[in-house]
Amino acid sequence: MDHPSPLRLLLVGCGQIARVHLGQLTQNPQWSLSAVVDPDPRHRQALIANHPHSPGDFDSLAQALPALSVDAALICTPTHLHFEQVMQLWDAGIPVLCEKPLVDTRERLVDILAQVPRRPPLMIAYQxxxxxxxxxxxxxxxxxxxxxxxxxxxxxxxxxxxxxxxxxxxxxxxxxxxxxxxxxxxxxxxxxxxxxxxxxxxxxxxxxxxxxxxxxxxxxxxxxxxxxxxxxxxxxxxxxxxxxxxxxxxxxxxxxxxxxxxxxxxxxxxxxxxxxDSNPTEAFADFLRGKTSNPAxxxxxxxxxxxxxxxxxxxxxxxxxxx
The missing domain is CATH 3.30.360.10 (Dihydrodipicolinate Reductase; domain 2)
Structure with a gap:
């Protein structure tokens, strides 16, 4: 039986919650980590130091997006950064799994919801x-x-x-x-x-x-x-x-x-x-592959x-x- 190629993932933010997700990603053959983004090179290197495939690392989405071809992105940054990062990824045509809370204000949330019908898939990591x-x-x-x-x-x-x-x-x-x-x-x-x-x-x-x-x-x-x-x-x-x-x-x-x-x-x-039990990254992969509806x-x-x-x-x- 043929197995589909792993989905190429861009991980945005290299803090504590990113380490949790990375531990799950490395156990899931549906994903391949292509690159990480974080303004602090120490955080990037600490996250990927023991990763078996040496993913790329960038200090910003503006630097990463022109250099990459990925299937999805996972946002693990502070909440006040989520809105702009979702917009950047959407503009690049990339589906997004975003840590909670989705955004920092109701106005920004309403803006996102108005765009959902014409944008790539978006899921919240409510585990x-x-x-x-x-x-x-x-x-x-x-x-x-x-x-x-x-x-x-x-x-x-x-x-x-x-x-x-x-x-x-x-x-x-x-x-x-x-x-x-x-x-x-x-x-x-x-x-x-x-x-x-x-x-x-x-x-x-x-x-x-x-x-x-x-x-x-x-x-x-x-x-x-x-x-x-x-x-x-x-x-x-x-x-x-x-x-x-x-x-x-x-x-x-x-x-x-x-x-x-x-x-x-x-x-x-x-x-x-x-x-x-499943987890958000596994559920997101299943959703992107059409196995399930969006759980969050x-x-x-x-x-x-x-x-x-x-x-x-x-x-x-x-x-x-x-x-």
Whole structure:
């Protein structure tokens, strides 16, 4: 059986998240890393030093694009750079996989969405959409196994703030959403992915503590169909923890990154997870080859953007925000 040639990838940005993606890319025969782009040569060399195929390295997209022929690009740069980089790659006719958040303002997001129908494919790297646990949880919720959904709770703690001093993540001009807008973006996306519900009202409190951006955030969200959500984000914790709890008239569902539990009549039982986990780069390759639809199209970013903005606005104004 013939195997298709690997897709040639341009990796834009050589920081921490790029290293995560590169580890996945090197295990996936669907991809071949053609080149990396980063303004800091030390970052470029550190990323590709042990790569078996000696990819090219460039300090800018303007330098790289005329010299390369690639099938796709992966953007792993700070959020405020995403918009211009997506536009440069689109103008070159290159499909894009972009790290979250997609862009830094709603206006730029609306601009991107208006161009989507006539531009190359664009996917967001929301990795929980490739999680077998979250896919099965969505199936249980959407097929009515919980009965009528009544409430949602989310607890997310992370050793995040302690790592951001002197970086773009601690700059309110570049990362106004702080912890919930950056690392928490994946979890906000899961609220929509799991339930399909629209938020109607938001009341929140954000604290910057010893940093310049929101680190601790608590929010109460009233969704349509009278479903209430309680969200807790703690970005200066000493360990990572993440748990969703969805409460329905017939059952409760507890979702952790590697575990799914169904509760009835005060008894909790593990749920068997069919299938296996994927990751954004594998899903993007499958999408480009026509094997699947886009699992994280740019349209989903608008829901996350609007909810993030409402959480920040409620905290700033000290009142409930109508969505």
């Amino acid at each position: 929980r959409r490739q999680s077998a646990v979250f896919r099965e949880a969505r199936e249980l919720v959407r097929t009515g196994r919980l009965g009528q959904l009544k409430s949602i709770s989310l607890v997310n703690t992370e050793h995040w703030a302690q790592t951001i001093a002197g970086t773009w993540r601690d700059d309110p001009r570049q990362n106004p959403g702080g912890f919930p807008g950056d690392a928490g973006s994946h979890k906000l996306d899961m609220l929509f992915f799991l339930t399909g519900l629209r938020p109607e009202r938001v009341l929140s409190r954000c604290q910057t503590l010893d940093w310049n951006v929101p680190v601790s955030t608590q929010a109460i969200i009233e969704f349509e169909e009278a479903v209430v959500g309680n969200l807790s984000f703690t970005g200066n914790a000493h360990q990572y923890y993440e748990e969703f709890r969805l409460h329905g008239t017939d059952a409760d569902l507890v979702i952790r990154p590697t575990e799914l539990l169904l509760a009835r009549a005060n008894r909790m039982e593990p749920v068997s997870i069919p299938g296996t 199209p740019p349209q989903v970013a608008l829901d996350v953007r609007d909810l993030t903005d409402a959480i920040l606005a409620s905290a700033a104004k000290g009142c409930t925000i109508e969505m």
